[in-house]
Amino acid sequence: MTPHLRMPYVVTVDAGLRDLRAADHLLRTFAAELGLAEGGFGCTHLVRGERPRVVVSLAPESEAELDEVRAWLVAEGYEVTGGAPDAVGRAVLYRGSGLLSGTMTVGEVLSVSAIDRVTVLGTAGRTPSDRRLVTHGHVRPQWQGGELVLTAMPAVGGTLVPFEVAEPTPCCADH
Structure with missing residues (x-):
């Protein structure tokens, strides 16, 4: 099941990244800084169009954890939106x-x-x-x-x- 169906708590961060390696690094940094639980997901998503880029989504296990994640990201100056940009994310952070x-x-x-x-x-x-x-x-x-x-x-x-x-x-x- 997609993280949005399995995990009802998802946010997307657009940091203006252009490559997957940088997006992977950003997700690992978020996980370390936030102390994310092992059961959540961190995915990369390719955005096409006028401004091609890679955005990341975080799907923590609980609404309380999502509120903490969102607050921290906003305080750090990231552009955060609710939900995932698509249903075909490439998982970097996941159980195991x-x-x-x-x-x-x-x-x-x-x-x-x-x-x-x-x-x-x-x-x-x-x-x-x-x-x-x-x-x-x-x-x-x-x-x-x-x-x-x-x-x-x-x-x-x-x-x-x-x-x-x-x-x-x-x-x-x-x-």
Whole structure:
């Protein structure tokens, strides 16, 4: 389920960011400064149009925590709006995100985190729970159809790796 359905308390912050790495950093900073509970969500959202940018949403577990989050953000000078900008956020902060490091089975990923499903590019159906996933400490699932879904791709030795990598090679890097 999307954070707005599962978590009725959501705010969006537009800090004028242009890239995902900066948005990830901002979300981790918010979590540290605010002492956010492990059960909430922090997501990035791409905004297109005349002013393309990345905004972040925070979905704490309670209305009281949301009021504290909103008050702190406003006091820090951030532009805050109620609700999430869309239903397809890319999750950075979620239950168990800090536990997803090294090599784990898909079943372990699903059991220790808020991730509902792991899909593999180019395949149909469920990913076997005993399939090994090498996380590289960077796991960014996205909300799809009400589920938090991690997209993975095949890697060496029959393992999987998350589709999004922490340090992507820039387009045309060798030109």
